Structures are given as structure tokens and as C-alpha cells.
Amino acid sequence: xxxxxxxxxxxxxxxxxxxxxxxxxxxxxxxxxxxxxxxxxxxxxxxxxxxxxxxxxxxxxxxxxxxxxxxxxxxxxxxxxxxxxxxxxxxxxxxxxxxxxxxxxxxxxxxxxxxxxxxxxxxxxxxxxxxxxxxxxxxxxxxxxxxxxxxxxxxxxxxxxxxxxxxxxxxxxxxxxxxxxxxxxxxxxxxxxxxxxxxxxxxxxxxxxxxxxxxxxxxxxxxxxxxxxxxxxxxxxxxxxxxxxxxxxxxxxxxxxxxxxxxxxxxxxxxxxxxxxxxxxxxxxxxxxxxxxxxxxxxxxxxxxxxxxxxxxxxxxxxxxxxxxxxxxxxxxxxxxxxxxxxxxxxxxxxxxxxxxxxxxxxxxxxxxxxxxxxxxxxxxxxxxxxxxxxxxxxxxxxxxxxxxxxxxxxxxxxxxxxxxxxxxxxxxxxxxxxxxxxxxxxxxxxxxxxxxxxxxxxxxxxxxxxxxxxxxxxxxxxxxxxxxxxxxxxxxxxxxxxxxxxxxxxxxxxxxxxxxxxxxxxxxxxxxxxxxxxxxxxxxxxxxxxxxxxxxxxxxxxxxxxxxxxxxxxxxxxxxxxxxxxxxxxxxxxxxxxxxxxxxxxxxxxxxxxxxxxxxxxxxxxxxxxxxxxxxxxxxxxxxxxxxxxxxxxxxxxxxxxxxxxxxxxxxxxxxxxxxxxxxxxxxxxxxxxxxxxxxxxxxxxxx
Numbered sequence: 152x153x154x155x156x157x158x159x160x161x162x163x164x165x166x167x168x169x170x171x172x173x174x175x176x177x178x179x180x181x182x183x184x185x186x187x188x189x190x191x192x193x194x195x196x197x198x199x200x201x202x203x204x205x206x207x208x209x210x211x212x213x214x215x216x217x218x219x220x221x222x223x224x225x226x227x228x229x230x231x232x233x234x235x236x237x238x239x240x241x242x243x244x245x246x247x248x249x250x251x252x253x254x255x256x257x258x259x260x261x262x263x264x265x266x267x268x269x270x271x272x273x274x275x276x277x278x279x280x281x282x283x284x285x286x287x288x289x290x291x292x293x294x295x296x297x298x299x300x301x302x303x304x305x306x307x308x309x310x311x312x313x314x315x316x317x318x319x320x321x322x323x324x325x326x327x328x329x330x331x332x333x334x335x336x337x338x339x340x341x342x343x344x345x346x347x348x349x350x351x352x353x354x355x356x357x358x359x360x361x362x363x364x365x366x367x368x369x370x371x372x373x374x375x376x377x378x379x380x381x382x383x384x385x386x387x388x389x390x391x392x393x394x395x396x397x398x399x400x401x402x403x404x405x406x407x408x409x410x411x412x413x414x415x416x417x418x419x420x421x422x423x424x425x426x427x428x429x430x431x432x433x434x435x436x437x438x439x440x441x442x443x444x445x446x447x448x449x450x451x452x453x454x455x456x457x458x459x460x461x462x463x464x465x466x467x468x469x470x471x472x473x474x475x476x477x478x479x480x481x482x483x484x485x486x487x488x489x490x491x492x493x494x495x496x497x498x499x500x501x502x503x504x505x506x507x508x509x510x511x512x513x514x515x516x517x518x519x520x521x522x523x524x525x526x527x528x529x530x531x532x533x534x535x536x537x538x539x540x541x542x543x544x545x546x547x548x549x550x551x552x553x554x555x556x557x558x559x560x561x562x563x564x565x566x567x568x569x570x571x572x573x574x575x576x577x578x579x580x581x582x583x584x585x586x587x588x589x590x591x592x593x594x595x596x597x598x599x600x601x602x603x604x605x606x607x608x609x610x611x612x613x614x615x616x617x618x619x620x621x622x623x624x625x626x627x628x629x630x631x632x633x634x635x636x637x638x639x640x641x642x643x644x645x646x647x648x649x650x651x652x653x654x655x656x657x658x659x660x661x662x663x664x665x666x667x668x669x670x671x672x673x674x675x676x677x678x679x680x681x682x683x684x685x686x687x688x689x690x691x692x693x694x695x696x697x698x699x700x701x702x703x704x705x706x707x708x709x710x711x712x713x714x715x716x717x718x719x720x721x722x723x724x725x726x727x728x729x730x731x732x733x734x735x736x737x738x739x740x741x742x743x744x745x746x747x748x749x750x751x752x753x754x755x756x757x758x759x760x761x762x763x764x765x766x767x768x769x770x771x772x773x774x775x776x777x778x779x780x781x782x783x784x785x786x787x788x789x790x791x792x793x794x795x796x797x798x799x800x801x802x803x804x805x806x807x808x809x810x811x812x813x814x815x816x817x818x819x820x821x822x823x824x825x826x827x828x829x830x831x832x833x834x835x836x837x838x839x840x841x842x843x844x845x846x847x848x849x850x851x852x853x854x855x856x
Contacts, residue, residue: 190279190282191275191755191758192222192223192226192755193233193236193237193240193279194279194282194283194286195751195755196233196237197237197240197241197283197286212230215752216752218756219752219755240279240280240283241283243280244280244283244284244287247305247307247308249280250280250281250284250303250305250308251305251306253278253280253281254266254267254281254303254305255267255305256278257269257277257278257281259273259276259277259361260273260277260358260359261355261358261359265304265305265306266302266303266304266305267302267303267305268300268301268302268303268313268358268359269300269301269303269359270299270300270301270318270359270360270361270364271298271299271300271301272360272361272364272849273359273360273361273364274301276361281303284303284310284334285301285303285310287334288310288332288334290337291332291333291334291337291338291339292312292330292332292339293330293339294721296312296314296328296330297314297316297596297597297600298312298313298314298330299313299314299315299316299318299597300312300313300315300318300359301313308333308334308335309331309332309333309334310331310332310334311329311330311331311332312329312330312331312332313326313328313329313330314326314327314328314329314330314597315327315353316539316594316597316598317535317594317597318353318356319365319366319590319593319594320535320590320594321535322356322373322422322424322425323352323353323354323411323422324352324353324356325344325350325351325352325408326344326350326351326352326353327343327344327345327350328341328342328343328344328345329341329342329344348408348409349407349408349409349410350407350408351406351407352406352407352408352411354374354377354383354405354406355370355374355383356370356373356374357370357371357374363848363849364849365587365589365849365850365851366425369425370425372425373422373425373426373427376426376427377427380418380420380427381418382405382414382415382418382420382427383405462492463492463496464492464493464496464497465492465493465524465526465527465556466526466556466607466610467524467526467527467554467555467556467606467610468493468496468497468524468526468554470606470607470610470809471522471524471552471554471606471612474606474612474623476522476552476554476612476623477502477522478521481502481521481522481551482502482503482504482520482521482522483497483502483503483504483505483520483521483522483523483524484504484505484506484507484517484518484519484520484522484523484524484548485504485505485506485507485523485524485526486506486507486517486523486524486525486528486541486544486545486548487506487507487508487509487525487526487527487528487541488506488507488508488511488512489508489511490511491506491508491511491512493506493524493526494506504520505518505520517544517548518548519548519549519550520548520549520550521549521550521551521552522549522551522552522553522554523545523546523548523549523552523553523554524554524556525541525542525545525553525554525555525556526554526555526556527556527557527558528541528545528557529541529542529555529557529584530557530558530584530585530586531584532584533584538584539598542555542595542598542599543598543599546599546613549613549615550615551614551615551616551619552612552613552614552615553599553612553613553615554610554611554612555591555595555603555610555611555612555613556609556610556611557584557586557591557609558584558585558586558609559585559586559587559588559591559608559609586609587852588605588608588609588805588806588852589804589805589850589851589852591609591611592605592611592804592805595611595613599613601613602620602720602721604620604623604624604803605802605803605804605805605806606806607806607807607808607809608805608806608808608809608843610806611806617723617727618723618727618728618729618732619729621717621723621727621728621729621732622728622729622731622732624713624716624717624803625709625710625713625732627713627802627803628709628712628713628716628795628799629706629709630705630706630708630709630788631788632659632660632702632705632706633659634655634656634659635659635694635695635698635699635702636694636695636698637693637694638693638694638695639692639693640693643689644689644690644692644693647679647689650672650675650676650679651676651686651689651690653670653671653672654670654672654676654683654686654687654690655690657669657670658687658690658699658702659702661706661731661734661735661738662702662703662704662705662706662707662735662738662739663703663706663734663735663738663739664683664684664687664738665683665734666734666738669731669734670683703739706735706739707739707740708792708795710735710736710739710740710746711746711749711750711753711792711796712750712792712795712796712799714746714747714750715750715751715753715754715796715799716796716799716800716803718750718751718754719800719803719804722747725743753792753793753796754796756793757793757796757797757800760818760819760821762793763793763794763797763816763818763821764818766791766793766794767779767780767794767816767818768780770782770790770791770794771789772786772789772790773786773790778817778818778819779815779816779817779818780794780815780816780818781813781814781815781816781826782813782814782816783812783813783814783831784807784811784812784813784814787814794816797816797823797847798814798816798823800823800847801823801845801847801850802823804850805845805850805852807825808825808827808843810827811825811826811827811843812826812827812828812831813825813826813828813831813839814826820846821846821847821848822844822845822846822847823844823845823847824842824843824844824845825842825843825844825845826839826841826842827839827840827841827842827843828840841854841855842854842855
């Protein structure tokens with residue numbers, strides 16, 4: 152055994168044979184058990200048995216909730232049997248021959264003689280042994296290192312994490328960085344290709360992902376076309392040909408950018424938006440072809456014509472204002488300001504700002520500001536490198552917050568357009584890149600190495616300070632609460648009501664007592680009552696104590712929803728949280744570890760459709776239908792924490808669309824729908840105008856109009 156993890160039961164309690172989850176379930180005579188759920192349960196428990204994971208050891212069985220204990224017994228018979236299986240798995244991952252066998256037998260991923268490649272989204276579908284093996288490697292990978300693909304080496308105990316920032320957008324994305332981890336020693340080797348003029352590229356992207364990946368069919372169709380045209384066949388040259396014509400060597404290396412470009416040029420084709428096109432079929436205006444770059448041609452794009460004169464604030468800036476991103480003295484810079492409408496409207500509200508635009512305001516200096524807006528800029532830049540540079544430059548100027556907005560593809564294809572690069576040329580001779588909502592977030596996250604927060608469709612914000620980002624995320628799930636009513640008139644309370652009112656408001660807001668200097672009036676209150684606790688006892692005498700318990704309970708629920716959802720991105724370390732949130736967690740849970748454990752257990756239950764159905768059917772609010780629960784958006788906070796978490800799985804990644812009135816919880820399928828009705832408050836029987844539906848299995852967004 153490696154020192155990296157320990158056994159949870161003594162070795163003599165099991166045989167030396169390695170078993171898979173399905174084999175154990177069969178041996179235990181549980182033929183009806185869901186192997187996928189069993190794998191997830193084992194993964195959850197096994198990770199805690201790895202010494203580098205917090206907490207380092209599995210809990211005692213009695214420390215789990217009754218519901219969780221029941222799940223363990225239902226799937227594995229007993230907790231002891233579960234621990235035996237985990238031990239077997241932990242020993243199995245030490246054997247490279249077994250790892251190689253599982254890689255070769257995998258039905259997922261792209262298999263090569265000495266490696267298995269898989270997209271990170273497909274990890275949950277892998278065999279449990281490979282998942283635990285990968286988790287061992289992940290502990291050594293710095294948390295801030297992004298990656299797209301995982302490479303399991305089958306001839307060495309190595310795992311490589313490969314970063315392709317444009318995996319979804321680029322038909323043949325380039326490798327930006329590689330992080331190779333030695334699973335035995337923990338040594339990490341880093342290769343940076345970001346400045347390479349001839350980086351490695353990918354082919355056959357569909358082989359890395361599962362069939363339900365959002366762009367799977369698009370990837371598959373591209374590969375099918377390339378195969379039919381013989382584009383993926385590597386030309387074979389004799390040694391004499393290579394010696395006489397050394398430039399032809401690139402033709403054999405279609406795995407690099409230059410080799411692929413020359414290969415396409417030789418065949419007289421180009422690839423736009425995952426479609427192979429003959430050069431003559433692209434456009435009649437294309438009169439000259441640049442042979443040095445077979446993926447690029449340059450019709451004159453009039454970007455400035457995409458600017459729109461506005462009488463009101465643009466949508467992204469207005470949403471940021473409504474979300475209270477702007478503070479009293481916030482400075483503002485508009486990167487790509489067009490006619491400057493946002494600058495003028497914000498100045499009318501007292502904010503200092505300026506802006507730069509390559510056409511309308513090219514002489515204005517680009518200055519650092521609290522808030523920088525990159526509104527509908529990246530979608531009008533036809534050059535991918537320039538588009539990325541604009542995003543990075545705007546981020547460099549943002550001292551506190553960056554607002555990014557881009558066009559989102561909602562309806563069918565527009566008329567009067569021509570395919571160009573990864574977007575289209577409109578009839579007005581402007582370029583437009585139409586993103587999918589989930590595609591836009593991935594693009595921002597990978598380009599800036601951040602975790603962008605959605606405000607609405609096509610609008611994201613990025614915080615410079617991680618604690619401010621977490622504070623904002625948590626605020627999105629805070630319930631609206633009111634202070635308990637004063638029920639009794641006591642002379643002692645009446646004499647000090649004015650002094651105690653700030654304390655009442657603080658506890659009503661946070662669900663706990665203030666600590667140290669959180670409350671400006673603390674010193675005065677302590678001088679009068681000795682301690683904050685004694686002052687609160689006076690308040691309890693004139694109010695209903697149960698109402699204060701309800702407030703604390705609601706705040707615990709709010710925090711659990713936020714902490715559970717943070718698992719999907721990069722759950723912050725305790726030091727990354729604001730002081731107020733640290734105090735909330737300590738006051739309401741005792742410790743951050745306990746709050747995370749409770750949140751994870753709640754998150755785990757989302758995988759059981761029966762539990763979701765039960766919560767929908769027993770909800771105290773909403774309209775219950777045969778296969779769904781409908782609620783008005785204002786009643787969301789009245790739902791059970793589990794249903795709030797269920798909806799949060801959609802909204803925390805893609806945003807809750809502006810103007811949506813109703814939320815539909817699907818019972819038979821893991822989906823959330825946002826419904827729009829303009830006359831909901833006016834008509835007895837309002838009509839629905841459109842619907843946005845999110846599949847929680849892959850976060851794919853679909854629309855019905």
C-alpha cells in the first residue's frame with residue numbers, strides 16, 4: 152500500500168481479490184440496485200479515506216444521517232461490507248496492470264496503444280477504479296490549473312491533464328498546457344504551449360466525450376465528413392521525398408496546427424463552424440486565398456456597424472446595477488463603448504466613468520476601474536485570437552468586477568448571413584458569433600481561469616476578489632426575512648429599545664449574534680448590558696423565541712444551498728470567504744467542515760428521482776401536476792432546501808432568465824423550465840409566451856417560443 156491513503160478496516164477482513172461495484176452488488180444478491188448510484192456512493196466514501204482529503208478518515212456509521220445509513224445498507228448490506236469494498240478498491244488502484252486493463256476495456260474515451268483519453272465531463276461515467284485512481288492524481292494537481300482532457304498512461308503510473316480552452320468552439324482545438332502527474336511520487340511536470348506557433352491539435356473530438364455531450368452530434372458529423380473526404384488519412388512519404396522536399400514533412404503531422412492547415416490547403420477545403428467547405432463555395436467575394444494560413448481569409452468586416460445607439464442603459468449594465476454590483480463610489484470603464492450611451496447614463500446616476508472604442512473613441516486611454524464592461528464586444532470580433540485578447544485586456548483593467556455579455560443563440564438560424572470562421576457575416580457586413588449559454592461560460596472561465604457568475608442569458612460577471620465572489624453567490628440564495636414582532640411591553644425593554652434595535656436587525660438578517668466589531672453599537676450595548684448575549688436575553692423576553700429559531704434555521708438552509716452548489720465549481724477554502732460569512736458558518740454550524748459535510752449529503756440525495764418527486768408532491772407551495780411542480784418565481788425561497796438546491800443547479804451556472812414568471816420542476820426527468828407570461832399579474836388565465844428548459848444532466852439549454 153502507498154502511504155498516500157490508509158485502510159479503513161484491517162486487511163484480514165477481506166480477500167485479496169479486487170471487485171467492481173456491479174460484482175459486489177451481484178454477490179450480495181441485490182439485482183435491482185442501480186450500479187451508477189452505488190458507484191457515486193462508493194466514490195463519496197472512498198475520497199474521504201484518502202489521507203489528503205479533508206476529513207482524512209471515514210466517519211463512524213452512527214455519524215451519518217438515518218437516510219444515508221439506509222442508502223449504505225440498501226446497496227451494500229452493511230457498513231462493514233462497504234468499507235471492505237473501499238479497501239479493495241484502494242488496493243486495486245496501486246496495481247498498474249489492473250489500471251491498464253480497465254483503460255483497455257473502457258467503452259468511453261479515445262484509446263491509443265499506451266493511453267486512454269477522456270473529457271472531464273465523462274469522468275462520472277468511468278469505471279469506479281479509474282475514477283479513484285484519477286482522484287489520487289488530482290490531489291497533486293494545483294487547484295488553479297484548468298484542464299479539458301485527462302490522459303491515463305497505461306505504460307507508466309502517470310496521468311496528464313490537458314488544457315484545450317477552445318475545445319467546444321474550435322473544430323480542431325490547440326493544446327495550451329499539459330500538467331503531467333506522477334501518481335506514485337506526486338511530481339508534476341508542466342508544458343506550456345500558449346506561445347507556440349505550431350501547437351498540437353485534436354481530431355475526432357466525439358471520441359473524448361459521451362453521447363449525451365451537448366455538441367456530440369456536431370463533432371461526430373464533422374469526423375464523418377473528414378473521413379469521407381480522406382482528410383484524416385496521413386500521407387506516406389518516402390525518405391527520399393522527405394529529404395528532397397523537407398517542407399512536405401508537415402503533411403505527415405496533421406496532429407499539429409501547421410501540418411493540419413497545409414493538409415487542408417492541399418485538399419482545397421476549409422473548416423468553418425464544424426463544417427467542411429470547398430473554397431469556391433464559401434463566397435463569391437473571396438478573391439484571394441492566403442496560402443500561409445489555410446484556416447483564414449479576410450473579407451473586410453465593418454465592426455463599427457454593430458454598435459447600437461441607446462436611449463437607456465444596456466442590458467448587462469442594467470442587470471449589474473440591479474444586482475447591486477455597483478457601490479456608491481464605483482468607477483466604471485466601458486471597453487468597446489460604441490456611442491458611449493452607458494457612460495452617459497451612469498454619469499446621470501452619479502458614477503464616474505469613461506470608455507474606449509477602436510472606431511468611435513480610439514484616443515481615450517484605457518484605464519483601470521472598479522467595474523469594466525465588455526458588453527457585446529467579443530461576439531463581433533471575427534478573429535479568435537483578437538477576441539481572446541480583448542477579453543483578457545478588459546479583465547486586466549478590472550480592479551473589482553468584469554461584466555461580459557455576448558449574443559446567445561436562442562432562435563433558428565438568421566437569414567441573410569454567411570458562414571465565416573466560427574460565426575457568421577450578416578447582411579450589414581458585420582460579424583456575429585452566437586454562443587450557446589453554457590458555451591459562453593466555458594469560454595470566459597477557460598480564457599481567464601475564473602468561475603464566471605451568470606446574471607442572465609448571455610451576461611456574466613467575474614470578481615477579482617474571490618471572497619467578494621462567494622459573498623455574491625451566497626446572496627443569490629438568501630431568503631427574505633423580517634424581524635419578530637414585539638409582543639410584550641416591558642419597561643426595561645422600552646427604555647433601551649432604540650439602543651437594541653440595531654442588534655434586533657442584525658440577528659434578523661444573519662440568524663446569529665454579532666461577534667467583535669461586526670455591529671458598530673457593540674461597545675454601547677456592552678457598557679449597558681455587559682455582553683451581547685445578555686442584551687439578546689432582554690429581546691427574547693418581549694418576542695417569541697421560536698421566531699428567532701426559525702430565522703436561524705432559514706439562514707442555515709440558505710448557506711447549505713450555497714455551499715452545496717459550490718461543489719460544482721471550486722468550493723472555496725475557508726480563508727477565501729469574507730469575515731461575515733466565516734462568522735455565519737461558525738455561528739450556525741460550528742465549523743466549515745460540518746457545513747460542507749451536511750451540504751454534500753444534501754447534494755447526494757439529488758441523484759434519487761424518488762426523493763425529488765416526493766418533495767414536489769409534498770410541497771406546501773406551488774401547483775402540483777401529474778409529472779411536475781409549478782411555482783411562481785417569488786415563491787422559490789418558500790420551497791424545501793432540496794428543491795431550492797435542485798433549481799440552483801440550473802441557475803447558478805446558466806442564470807435565472809430575466810422576465811421569467813414561473814419555474815417548472817420536472818419529476819420524471821431531471822429538468823428545470825423557466826416559463827414566461829407577460830400578462831401573469833393582469834389576466835385570470837394568462838398565456839405563456841415562451842419557455843427556457845435546462846437539462847440538468849448536461850446543462851443543455853433548449854427554447855420553445
